Amino acid sequence: MSALLEVRHLTKKFGGLTANRDISFSVKEHEILSVIGPNGAGKSTLFKMISSFLPTTSGEVLYRGERISNLKPHIVARKGVVRTFQETTIFKSMTVRESIIVAQHLRSRASLAGYFWRSKTAQEDIESFGRYADDLLEFLGMSALAGELASNLPQGSLRALGIAIGLATDPKVLLLDEPFAGMNHDETMRMVALVRKVRDDRGVTVLLVEHDMAAVMSISDRIVVLNFGEMIAEGTPQEIQSDDKVIEAYLGSADDEIGM
Numbered sequence: 001m002s003a004l005l006e007v008r009h010l011t012k013k014f015g016g017l018t019a020n021r022d023i024s025f026s027v028k029e030h031e032i033l034s035v036i037g038p039n040g041a042g043k044s045t046l047f048k049m050i051s052s053f054l055p056t057t058s059g060e061v062l063y064r065g066e067r068i069s070n071l072k073p074h075i076v077a078r079k080g081v082v083r084t085f086q087e088t089t090i091f092k093s094m095t096v097r098e099s100i101i102v103a104q105h106l107r108s109r110a111s112l113a114g115y116f117w118r119s120k121t122a123q124e125d126i127e128s129f130g131r132y133a134d135d136l137l138e139f140l141g142m143s144a145l146a147g148e149l150a151s152n153l154p155q156g157s158l159r160a161l162g163i164a165i166g167l168a169t170d171p172k173v174l175l176l177d178e179p180f181a182g183m184n185h186d187e188t189m190r191m192v193a194l195v196r197k198v199r200d201d202r203g204v205t206v207l208l209v210e211h212d213m214a215a216v217m218s219i220s221d222r223i224v225v226l227n228f229g230e231m232i233a234e235g236t237p238q239e240i241q242s243d244d245k246v247i248e249a250y251l252g253s254a255d256d257e258i259g260m
Protein backbone atom coordinates (compact mmCIF):
# COMPACT_ATOMS: atom_id res chain seq x y z
CA MET A 1 0.00 0.00 0.00
CA SER A 2 1.38 3.43 -0.95
CA ALA A 3 1.03 6.65 1.09
CA LEU A 4 -2.13 8.50 0.10
CA LEU A 5 -1.86 11.25 2.66
CA GLU A 6 1.30 12.59 4.25
CA VAL A 7 1.40 14.78 7.32
CA ARG A 8 4.79 16.49 7.42
CA HIS A 9 6.12 18.37 10.42
CA LEU A 10 2.75 19.95 11.24
CA THR A 11 2.82 22.56 13.95
CA LYS A 12 -0.06 24.70 15.19
CA LYS A 13 0.32 27.52 17.68
CA PHE A 14 -2.54 29.46 19.24
CA GLY A 15 -0.70 32.48 20.66
CA GLY A 16 1.67 31.04 23.25
CA LEU A 17 0.05 27.58 23.20
CA THR A 18 1.44 24.89 20.90
CA ALA A 19 -1.54 22.59 20.11
CA ASN A 20 0.47 20.45 17.66
CA ARG A 21 4.26 20.24 17.52
CA ASP A 22 6.11 18.75 14.55
CA ILE A 23 3.64 15.93 13.78
CA SER A 24 4.63 13.60 10.92
CA PHE A 25 2.99 10.39 9.73
CA SER A 26 1.55 8.97 6.56
CA VAL A 27 -1.74 7.24 5.77
CA LYS A 28 -1.79 4.41 3.28
CA GLU A 29 -4.53 3.92 0.71
CA HIS A 30 -7.49 1.87 2.11
CA GLU A 31 -6.19 2.10 5.65
CA ILE A 32 -8.20 2.89 8.78
CA LEU A 33 -5.97 5.06 10.96
CA SER A 34 -7.06 6.41 14.34
CA VAL A 35 -5.65 9.40 16.18
CA ILE A 36 -6.00 9.05 19.94
CA GLY A 37 -4.77 10.92 23.00
CA PRO A 38 -6.01 12.36 26.30
CA ASN A 39 -8.28 15.44 26.38
CA GLY A 40 -6.57 18.50 24.94
CA ALA A 41 -3.82 16.44 23.28
CA GLY A 42 -4.39 18.22 19.96
CA LYS A 43 -6.41 15.65 18.00
CA SER A 44 -9.15 17.99 16.71
CA THR A 45 -6.60 20.65 15.84
CA LEU A 46 -4.67 18.11 13.77
CA PHE A 47 -7.87 17.02 11.99
CA LYS A 48 -8.80 20.61 11.24
CA MET A 49 -5.39 21.24 9.69
CA ILE A 50 -5.59 18.06 7.57
CA SER A 51 -9.00 19.08 6.21
CA SER A 52 -7.83 22.71 5.88
CA PHE A 53 -10.41 24.10 8.30
CA LEU A 54 -7.45 25.61 10.16
CA PRO A 55 -4.29 27.09 8.64
CA THR A 56 -1.02 25.50 9.71
CA THR A 57 1.62 27.44 11.59
CA SER A 58 4.27 25.36 9.82
CA GLY A 59 4.56 22.03 8.05
CA GLU A 60 2.35 20.67 5.32
CA VAL A 61 -0.18 18.00 4.33
CA LEU A 62 0.20 16.20 1.01
CA TYR A 63 -2.57 14.25 -0.74
CA ARG A 64 -1.31 12.06 -3.59
CA GLY A 65 1.91 14.08 -3.41
CA GLU A 66 0.12 17.43 -3.80
CA ARG A 67 0.11 20.02 -1.04
CA ILE A 68 -3.44 20.52 0.31
CA SER A 69 -2.74 22.37 3.57
CA ASN A 70 -3.95 25.98 3.72
CA LEU A 71 -6.24 25.60 0.69
CA LYS A 72 -9.94 26.40 1.12
CA PRO A 73 -11.79 23.45 2.77
CA HIS A 74 -14.20 23.04 -0.17
CA ILE A 75 -11.25 22.78 -2.59
CA VAL A 76 -9.71 20.07 -0.40
CA ALA A 77 -13.10 18.31 -0.27
CA ARG A 78 -13.36 18.48 -4.06
CA LYS A 79 -9.97 16.83 -4.33
CA GLY A 80 -11.35 13.95 -2.24
CA VAL A 81 -10.44 14.66 1.41
CA VAL A 82 -13.65 15.20 3.36
CA ARG A 83 -14.38 15.77 7.02
CA THR A 84 -17.75 14.45 8.22
CA PHE A 85 -20.35 16.80 9.58
CA GLN A 86 -21.26 16.75 13.26
CA GLU A 87 -24.94 16.03 13.95
CA THR A 88 -25.44 19.63 15.03
CA THR A 89 -24.67 20.85 11.50
CA ILE A 90 -27.22 18.54 9.81
CA PHE A 91 -30.33 20.41 8.65
CA LYS A 92 -32.95 18.77 10.83
CA SER A 93 -35.85 20.10 8.76
CA MET A 94 -34.76 18.08 5.71
CA THR A 95 -35.41 14.44 5.02
CA VAL A 96 -32.52 11.98 4.95
CA ARG A 97 -32.63 11.82 1.14
CA GLU A 98 -32.82 15.61 0.74
CA SER A 99 -29.80 16.06 3.04
CA ILE A 100 -27.68 13.81 0.82
CA ILE A 101 -28.87 15.54 -2.36
CA VAL A 102 -28.00 18.98 -0.99
CA ALA A 103 -24.58 17.75 0.12
CA GLN A 104 -23.79 16.82 -3.49
CA HIS A 105 -23.79 20.46 -4.61
CA LEU A 106 -19.97 20.26 -4.51
CA ARG A 107 -20.15 18.04 -7.59
CA SER A 108 -22.62 20.25 -9.38
CA ARG A 109 -21.81 21.31 -12.94
CA ALA A 110 -24.67 23.81 -13.21
CA SER A 111 -24.55 27.46 -12.15
CA LEU A 112 -27.03 28.90 -9.64
CA ALA A 113 -28.79 30.67 -12.50
CA GLY A 114 -29.03 27.27 -14.21
CA TYR A 115 -30.93 25.88 -11.24
CA PHE A 116 -33.20 28.92 -11.16
CA TRP A 117 -34.08 28.63 -14.84
CA ARG A 118 -34.05 24.82 -14.67
CA SER A 119 -31.39 24.43 -17.36
CA LYS A 120 -30.83 21.01 -18.93
CA THR A 121 -27.55 20.57 -17.03
CA ALA A 122 -29.24 21.50 -13.76
CA GLN A 123 -32.05 19.04 -14.36
CA GLU A 124 -29.58 16.28 -15.21
CA ASP A 125 -27.65 17.10 -12.04
CA ILE A 126 -30.78 16.97 -9.89
CA GLU A 127 -31.74 13.57 -11.33
CA SER A 128 -28.26 12.11 -10.93
CA PHE A 129 -28.03 13.49 -7.34
CA GLY A 130 -31.29 11.67 -6.55
CA ARG A 131 -30.02 8.40 -8.03
CA TYR A 132 -26.73 8.72 -6.16
CA ALA A 133 -28.58 9.43 -2.88
CA ASP A 134 -30.73 6.30 -3.39
CA ASP A 135 -27.66 4.14 -4.13
CA LEU A 136 -25.84 5.50 -1.11
CA LEU A 137 -28.81 4.92 1.20
CA GLU A 138 -29.10 1.35 -0.05
CA PHE A 139 -25.37 0.80 0.46
CA LEU A 140 -25.64 2.09 4.03
CA GLY A 141 -28.78 0.03 4.73
CA MET A 142 -30.78 3.24 5.25
CA SER A 143 -33.26 3.10 2.36
CA ALA A 144 -36.21 2.74 4.74
CA LEU A 145 -35.26 6.09 6.31
CA ALA A 146 -35.04 8.05 3.03
CA GLY A 147 -38.22 10.07 3.61
CA GLU A 148 -37.73 10.51 7.35
CA LEU A 149 -37.00 13.98 8.72
CA ALA A 150 -33.49 14.14 10.16
CA SER A 151 -35.03 15.58 13.36
CA ASN A 152 -36.88 12.27 13.92
CA LEU A 153 -33.79 10.05 13.70
CA PRO A 154 -32.36 8.27 16.73
CA GLN A 155 -28.72 9.01 17.60
CA GLY A 156 -27.21 6.03 15.74
CA SER A 157 -29.05 6.79 12.48
CA LEU A 158 -28.25 10.49 12.75
CA ARG A 159 -24.56 9.61 13.02
CA ALA A 160 -24.92 7.31 10.00
CA LEU A 161 -26.54 10.19 8.11
CA GLY A 162 -23.47 12.29 8.94
CA ILE A 163 -21.37 9.62 7.24
CA ALA A 164 -23.77 9.49 4.28
CA ILE A 165 -23.45 13.27 3.88
CA GLY A 166 -19.66 12.88 4.02
CA LEU A 167 -19.87 10.22 1.29
CA ALA A 168 -22.17 12.36 -0.86
CA THR A 169 -19.22 13.86 -2.72
CA ASP A 170 -17.57 10.45 -3.27
CA PRO A 171 -14.44 11.17 -1.20
CA LYS A 172 -11.25 9.12 -1.28
CA VAL A 173 -10.35 10.03 2.32
CA LEU A 174 -12.95 10.43 5.06
CA LEU A 175 -12.09 12.12 8.36
CA LEU A 176 -14.41 11.11 11.19
CA ASP A 177 -14.38 13.19 14.38
CA GLU A 178 -15.46 10.99 17.31
CA PRO A 179 -17.86 8.76 15.32
CA PHE A 180 -18.70 6.61 18.35
CA ALA A 181 -19.14 9.38 20.96
CA GLY A 182 -22.25 9.04 23.12
CA MET A 183 -23.21 5.66 21.67
CA ASN A 184 -24.07 2.52 23.58
CA HIS A 185 -22.28 -0.76 22.89
CA ASP A 186 -24.69 -2.02 20.20
CA GLU A 187 -24.77 1.32 18.36
CA THR A 188 -20.97 1.45 18.48
CA MET A 189 -20.64 -2.04 17.04
CA ARG A 190 -23.06 -1.15 14.21
CA MET A 191 -21.10 2.00 13.46
CA VAL A 192 -17.78 0.08 13.52
CA ALA A 193 -19.26 -2.33 10.95
CA LEU A 194 -20.52 0.59 8.83
CA VAL A 195 -17.12 2.33 8.78
CA ARG A 196 -15.44 -0.97 7.83
CA LYS A 197 -17.94 -1.43 5.00
CA VAL A 198 -17.21 2.08 3.71
CA ARG A 199 -13.52 1.16 3.58
CA ASP A 200 -13.92 -2.41 2.29
CA ASP A 201 -16.65 -1.89 -0.33
CA ARG A 202 -16.05 1.70 -1.47
CA GLY A 203 -12.27 1.74 -1.03
CA VAL A 204 -12.40 4.87 1.14
CA THR A 205 -9.38 5.56 3.35
CA VAL A 206 -10.52 6.49 6.86
CA LEU A 207 -8.91 8.68 9.51
CA LEU A 208 -10.69 8.98 12.81
CA VAL A 209 -10.32 10.72 16.13
CA GLU A 210 -11.91 8.76 18.94
CA HIS A 211 -11.92 8.26 22.71
CA ASP A 212 -13.65 4.86 22.76
CA MET A 213 -10.62 2.60 23.13
CA ALA A 214 -12.42 -0.70 22.53
CA ALA A 215 -13.80 0.61 19.24
CA VAL A 216 -10.43 2.10 18.24
CA MET A 217 -8.59 -1.14 18.97
CA SER A 218 -11.09 -3.19 17.00
CA ILE A 219 -11.38 -0.96 13.92
CA SER A 220 -7.88 0.47 13.37
CA ASP A 221 -5.10 -0.84 11.15
CA ARG A 222 -2.78 1.69 12.76
CA ILE A 223 -2.97 4.23 15.54
CA VAL A 224 -1.20 7.56 16.08
CA VAL A 225 -1.02 8.77 19.68
CA LEU A 226 -0.78 12.43 20.69
CA ASN A 227 -0.04 13.81 24.13
CA PHE A 228 0.32 17.52 24.95
CA GLY A 229 0.45 18.27 21.21
CA GLU A 230 3.28 15.86 20.47
CA MET A 231 3.16 12.51 18.70
CA ILE A 232 4.36 9.95 21.22
CA ALA A 233 3.64 6.69 19.39
CA GLU A 234 2.53 5.14 16.11
CA GLY A 235 1.77 1.48 15.50
CA THR A 236 -0.73 -1.35 15.30
CA PRO A 237 -3.36 -1.69 18.04
CA GLN A 238 -1.25 -4.45 19.64
CA GLU A 239 1.87 -2.28 19.64
CA ILE A 240 0.01 0.74 21.03
CA GLN A 241 -1.62 -1.22 23.87
CA SER A 242 1.73 -2.34 25.17
CA ASP A 243 3.60 0.95 24.63
CA ASP A 244 4.80 2.30 27.98
CA LYS A 245 4.68 5.95 26.86
CA VAL A 246 1.05 5.55 25.77
CA ILE A 247 0.02 3.80 28.97
CA GLU A 248 1.71 6.51 31.00
CA ALA A 249 0.02 9.29 29.00
CA TYR A 250 -3.41 7.80 29.72
CA LEU A 251 -2.94 6.59 33.25
CA GLY A 252 0.11 8.40 34.56
CA SER A 253 1.68 5.02 35.26
CA ALA A 254 3.18 2.23 33.15
CA ASP A 255 1.90 -0.40 35.60
CA ASP A 256 -1.63 -0.54 34.18
CA GLU A 257 -3.02 -1.18 30.74
CA ILE A 258 -5.12 1.16 28.59
CA GLY A 259 -8.68 0.86 29.84
CA MET A 260 -10.54 -1.45 27.51
Ligand SMILES: Nc1ncnc2c1ncn2[C@@H]1O[C@H](COP(=O)(O)OP(=O)(O)OP(=O)(O)O)[C@@H](O)[C@H]1O
Nearest residue numbers: 014017018019037038039040041042043044045046
Ligand atom coordinates in the same frame (compact mmCIF):
# COMPACT_ATOMS: atom_id res chain seq x y z
N1 LIG B 1 -9.14 28.00 18.40
C1 LIG B 1 -8.37 27.80 19.47
N2 LIG B 1 -7.81 28.85 20.11
C2 LIG B 1 -7.01 28.66 21.18
N3 LIG B 1 -6.68 27.45 21.70
C3 LIG B 1 -7.22 26.38 21.10
C4 LIG B 1 -8.08 26.49 19.97
N4 LIG B 1 -8.46 25.24 19.58
C5 LIG B 1 -7.86 24.39 20.43
N5 LIG B 1 -7.12 25.07 21.36
C6 LIG B 1 -6.29 24.48 22.41
O1 LIG B 1 -5.40 23.57 21.78
C7 LIG B 1 -5.23 22.41 22.61
C8 LIG B 1 -5.60 21.18 21.83
O2 LIG B 1 -7.01 21.18 21.61
P1 LIG B 1 -7.76 20.09 20.75
O3 LIG B 1 -9.21 20.43 20.74
O4 LIG B 1 -7.07 19.93 19.45
O5 LIG B 1 -7.52 18.78 21.62
P2 LIG B 1 -8.25 17.37 21.55
O6 LIG B 1 -7.19 16.34 21.71
O7 LIG B 1 -9.09 17.29 20.33
O8 LIG B 1 -9.17 17.42 22.85
P3 LIG B 1 -10.53 16.62 23.20
O9 LIG B 1 -10.19 15.17 23.23
O10 LIG B 1 -10.86 17.12 24.57
O11 LIG B 1 -11.53 16.98 22.16
C9 LIG B 1 -6.10 22.64 23.86
O12 LIG B 1 -5.26 23.17 24.89
C10 LIG B 1 -7.11 23.65 23.40
O13 LIG B 1 -7.57 24.45 24.48
